[in-house]
Amino acid sequence: MERGARGRHRSIHVRAAGLVDRSLISTRHFPSLERIRAAEPALRLGWTVADAIGFSATPVPSWTLGRIHRAMITAGATSRLEAGAIDALVPQWPLVTARMVAAVKDAGGEIYPWTVDNPAEILRLAELGVTAFCGSRGAGWVRPARRRCGGHGHRARRRPPTAARNA
Numbered sequence: 001m002e003r004g005a006r007g008r009h010r011s012i013h014v015r016a017a018g019l020v021d022r023s024l025i026s027t028r029h030f031p032s033l034e035r036i037r038a039a040e041p042a043l044r045l046g047w048t049v050a051d052a053i054g055f056s057a058t059p060v061p062s063w064t065l066g067r068i069h070r071a072m073i074t075a076g077a078t079s080r081l082e083a084g085a086i087d088a089l090v091p092q093w094p095l096v097t098a099r100m101v102a103a104v105k106d107a108g109g110e111i112y113p114w115t116v117d118n119p120a121e122i123l124r125l126a127e128l129g130v131t132a133f134c135g136s137r138g139a140g141w142v143r144p145a146r147r148r149c150g151g152h153g154h155r156a157r158r159r160p161p162t163a164a165r166n167a
Contacts, residue, residue, distance in 0.1 A: 015040055026090040026112075033086060046088035046112060047080060049073050051095050074100045081107035088112055088131070093121055101128045 014023050025036060026046030033045045051069075077089040081104065088110040091100070096113045104111045110131035116122055117135045125133055 014043060024088060024112075026088070037085065044087040045085075046090040046110075047077060047086045048090040048114075049077075049092065049095065051092045070095050070097060070100060074103045077109065078103050078107040081109040090114060093125065093133070096125060096128060096130065098128050101130060105129070 014020055014025070020040060020042050024044045024046050025033075026048045027033060028048045028050070030047065033047065036043060037045060051066075073089075073091065073095060077086070077100075080086045081089075086109070089100075089104050090112045091114075093113040093116045096111070101111055112132050112134065113125055113130055114134040115136045116125060116133045122133065122135075
């Protein structure tokens with residue numbers, strides 16, 4: 001099945017389940033987002049973007065190309081947010097800067113970095129003011145304001161006392 005058709009079918013399922021107001025569909029494939037928007041205008045959409053290979057490295061050429069890459073993503077996201085084509089930017093976490101967060105919020109959007117498992121990065125992103133983040137160890141999106149175990153999106157589980165386990 002063609003990508004856009006899958007997107008339309010997902011929006012139909014989300015609507016049928018009564019989850020339109022609680023859902024965010026995100027993809028890198030912008031034509032799919034356009035088709036989903038046409039099928040279900042109330043459904044929140046996110047544009048997923050990945051860090052370009054080598055742009056996060058330390059050498060000057062990579063650093064410069066990384067800055068250009070982030071600026072292009074930010075400009076593309078803000079224009080799509082202002083046009084109502086998307087509701088959120090979903091960047092890979094190394095791309096997120098204070099400038100990007102501010103621009104997305106100023107354009108009326110939300111920002112959901114993925115996949116964030118490093119506690120130091122979780123704190124950095126929370127301080128920047130991201131809407132929420134996704135970690136590979138959690139159960140979906142986690143809002144930074146919520147205190148979680150180690151910032152990994154899961155709550156600490158206490159093991160019952162030995163006597164209770166052996167009973």
